[in-house]
Amino acid sequence: MQLRKTSAFALYLGSYLPLSLILFVQDLNLDALKVGVENPLELLKSGFQSLLLHPVWSLTAVGVGAACLLATNWLLNAVKTPHRIRIIEAKHVPADLINYTIPYIVSFMGLDFGFNSKIIGFFVFLFWMFWISYRSGQIFMNPILVVFGWRLYEIKYSHMQSEDQLIGRVLSKVEIEPRSIYFQCRIQDVMIIRS
Structure with missing residues (x-):
């Protein structure tokens, strides 16, 4: 049976949930967090939106990673x-682990959701890593x-x-x-x- 590209891509993206969590933490607005600790009502009134510098990118990355990881587990159990x-x-x-270590190192080298060119370049990098893993049959080598x-x-x-x-x-x-x-x-x- 050949794994469909969409299923393989979901398997691949799910493997980067820890990376999305690292980027999420790096995107926290520490000043807003301090205000929230001192005055939780202010944080609650803002709907926690001030808590993240780039909430759309951060929450999307974590949500997609978590959804893909759960879908991968469900699909593997359903085979x-x-x-x-x-x-x-x-x-x-x-x-x-080497194929998954490089993107984690990149996350600590100035990857920021605020710089669109860096994010686009990172997505291009992840896509090529996916394509190489998929074509070489290594997509299941997922730690x-x-x-x-x-x-x-x-x-x-x-x-x-x-x-x-x-x-x-x-x-x-x-x-x-x-x-x-x-x-x-x-x-x-x-x-x-x-x-």
Whole structure:
């Protein structure tokens, strides 16, 4: 099964929820926060709008990231796994963090919602990272999935009707044990496995 570009993009955007939270915190208006602590009524009257320097950008980034992350978890849990395989060997593979570390570093190097050219440039950067991840089949190498209990494995396996040994990558919420039978479905270059 090929992952649709919209689903892949949602998976990708959801992985950047922590980054959007970092940018959200950096967008807080500390002067308004001080006033709110001293006089909560003033903050309440303003509808908390003075709390953020760029509320549309900040709230949109957090909202989109959270929605995409929740949609990703829901979609992964909804995948049907009709095919049985026998695991011969299994090795846990830590998620590749380097692709997700670079944008986080950028967030501390002067990225500001107030500078539209920087935001547009950052979106272009994120889009190219998405496109490279999608085309290379690495879209599931998403460290944020760990939050929902998903783990990445490299396995040696065979289909039930065959003795041929194959090698593949697997996302699973269950601990993968050798000499066990699991149900699977392939999405792009990764299998989703359930017991």
